[in-house]
Amino acid sequence: MxxxxxxxxxxxxxxxxxxxxxxxxxxxxxTKGRQVAPFTPALKAGDYAWHPDLSPSGPVVILVSLPDQLLYVYRNGVRIGRSTVSTGKPGKRTPTGVFTVLQKKVSHTSSIYKGAQMPHMQRLTWTGIAMHAGHLPGYPASAGCVRLPIDFAAKLFSVTGIGTTVIIADNKSAPSHTVRPGMVFSGKAGTPSGSGFVWTPDKATKGPVSIIMSAPDRKIYVYR
Missing domain, CATH: 1.20.5 (Single alpha-helices involved in coiled-coils or other helix-helix interfaces)
Known part of the structure; x- marks a missing residue:
């Protein structure tokens, strides 16, 4: 017995x-994350830089570079943050394009992958694509979402709002200066001629339109 x-x-x-x-x-x-100096040239998996004091106020734009597995945060056209990410693995590729934050939840459990906790979730589509804290192994490993270090996900969550613009780009969907931007985000397709503007609607004939006004550049950018 x-x-x-x-x-x-x-x-x-x-x-x-x-x-x-x-x-x-x-x-x-x-991945908890490790904060590094603002101008650290190369980030390792889990590393992030955060310096919001460089631009204390203004509209926020987020850019995700799929080739480099990096996320950039711009406020009023000036970069205030940068982080390593893990995006969609082969067969579950993260979609490219211009998105907006549709929903924000500090604590969220996936309805698709039962029991999967997604802290500081920021929804980009109603079909399961979001930015949230998760595991960063150093390569694309998610089911399509943009995974962030936990500490960085909380900081990013604090500066965004419903409607914040999120651009997800790769080498095929965007020019190199968008995939690998600098400290000031311009996103321009070329240098304005004497007419003072560049207009190339043929580069994206359909899709949602986002308009970004940059005070430092004194310019307006249109994304589709």
């Missing part, structure tokens, strides 16, 4: 571990 009871307890413990493991392992998998 004693051996039978011991065996039952062992089996029960094993089943408890199996059922608890997915939730525990997912929580442990979240």
């Amino acid at each position: 004693q051996k039978s009871l011991s065996l039952s307890v062992t089996i029960l413990g094993a089943f408890s571990f199996l059922f608890a493991a997915p939730h525990q392992s997912y929580a442990q998998a979240h």
